[in-house]
Amino acid sequence: MNLCPPRICALILATALVVAGSGAPAFTRDHDDALRAVKAGEIRPLADILSAIKEKLPGDVVGVKLEREAGVWMYEFRVIDDKGRLFDIHVDARSGEVERTKEK
Template sequence: MLAGVVLASGPAAAGDHDNGAPDAVRRAVEAGEIKSLADILASVRGKLPGEVAGVEIERQRGRWIYELRIVGEKGHLYEAYVDARSGEIERIKEK
């Protein structure tokens, strides 16, 4: 279950002036540059150590990355970094 979704931006890298802005994200999805959040959540379902509790998207070095906050069993917190173009989980770290 998705408890909340946050589209936020972190520090912008050079050339990433529209980092995480909703209009920039929408344009990237419409252009086929990245997958939609719904597609990403469907592709990672069952591969994460818990339930998605929050989402951010940002551009890092010219690439869009979804950052998923996960609440696992026993209340453990994780962050999963997912490539927005391919949908591949790049890494999961415990917080």
């Protein structure tokens, strides 16, 4: 299992934040929301979460979203394993706990 290189992770996060800022209902409106949440201690930075859960991921991270689900900030990781299977991994953005894993 390989986590994405830092440059790729940064690109994925930037893309996720741009998509989130496009007005999609459940997602953060812009990167300012995410930054405020980190500064307020509501969520942990993406790099911290990735470090904490890297051993629990079944493959390579190919996408990231930050969203609120029922008032709780969640990172949603899209992961592809070595067999080409796609998974959505939902992680509590504050605690770093993997909440659920779903094969797509």
